Amino acid sequence: MVSRTLLCLAVFTASTPLLADTVWLKNGDKLSGKITLFDGGKLLIQTEYAGAVPIDWKQVKTLESDQQLLVKQDAYTGEKAKALHAAEDGKVTLANGDGPKTVELASIQQMLKPKPVVEDLVWKGNIDVALDYQRAENDTDDYDVDFKTSARHGRWRHTAEGEYNREFQDDVVTTDNWRGEYSLDRFLTDKWFWQGRLVYKRDKVEDLARQRTVGTGPGYQFWDDELGAFSLGSLLNRTDYEYADGGKDNFYSVAMKWDYNRYLVAKKVEFFTNGEVGKPLGNVADYALDAEVGLRYKVTDWASLNLKAERDIIKGSDEADLSKTRYTAGFGVTW
Structure with a gap:
């Protein structure tokens, strides 16, 4: 019985796709992969089919991510978002428990994975x-x-x-x-x-x-x-x-x-x-x-x-x- 349960779990795990970040572009295209960094007007997403792809931030319609990211709307302060959820055109929702916040993409200056000590390093x-x-x-x-x-x-x-x-x-x-x-x-x-x-x-x-x-x-x-x-x-x-x-x-x-x-x-x-x-x-x-x-x-x-x-x-x-x-x-x- 235990062996059968483990086998079913392994099959389910193998057949379940890994969660991936998604970026929707203004021209209708959609890219899936792992967001690694947004800085200097370029969003970098790591894909399995094309490697690291830089995207002009002005061409992004909205995006979503299941990873924790430090989102900075100015040069001094940043907000840790547990996840990003897609929103209406030109916006994204920062998911932080009971207090999600939707912000303009144009207001974001930098996104990166938070570091242990200096988070925006x-x-x-x-x-x-x-x-x-x-x-x-x-x-x-x-x-x-x-x-x-x-x-x-x-x-x-x-x-x-x-x-x-x-x-x-x-x-x-x-x-x-x-x-x-x-x-x-x-x-x-x-x-x-x-x-x-x-x-x-x-x-x-x-x-x-x-x-x-x-x-x-x-x-x-x-x-x-x-x-x-x-x-x-x-x-x-x-x-x-x-x-x-x-x-x-x-x-x-x-x-x-x-x-x-x-x-x-x-x-x-x-x-x-x-x-x-x-x-x-x-x-x-x-x-x-x-x-x-x-x-x-x-x-x-x-x-x-x-x-x-x-x-x-x-x-x-x-x-x-x-x-x-x-x-x-x-x-x-x-x-």
Whole structure:
């Protein structure tokens, strides 16, 4: 009797479809899957038949979901909805026990799965590793590791990045440097933000041994959604140089920095470029440029292959003259 009951239960379970989220579009189409995120005007739904599908929020008529979501109607506060129920066109009902509430879709700025501590935390980043071994008349071993990660909650965004390069030629170290950067952005509006930044560079081979930069200034976020992001920032910097022979220098500068990435081919390929060009105030140098551009191919949801080109220039002062171009290919982890 017990075996028969268990068999019936297994058959019933196998024949019962799993609950799925549903999105109705204004053109009459309907998509089923799992809502993962709404941010930057794009609703991302994970489907079995097409993978992750981004949907323009303005094209959504209504939607429903059986999962708990944090629904934010402004940048500061959010409401945990135990479920979402379909409503009339342009609206959705937030189900919270005895007090369901129907809201306009246009009033929702963000939807995401609540986190244990900081509920509205959005965290993304990548780690890339490149190795190059050449065995010829001159043996060369080249190592490159870099990372970039950002976390946003409310009107605050934290960004940390770093890079380490080391190269041997016939067992002699020809390149040995690392760089770390931290920036904190405070969004004044949905697009405008104010940034504070700290950068430190250490080079054990070049004449310019240490660089320290502290800067602050306004920036503008053109977009930041599931398909990519683009921002520009202007900074007033204070930079300190230390040379290998013990000499020191410091100066102020103005700079423009950019950060751009765009996903292509159904989010399989990512094009990215970021960097900074600066002009010292005074006669220290003509200009300084630190930039990179590259492609990242996602092999799986988390693993990727990458190609990058990096350009580093300090032009003007004889002591600080520097011009380096570096090409790398490697693999990485993305989240």
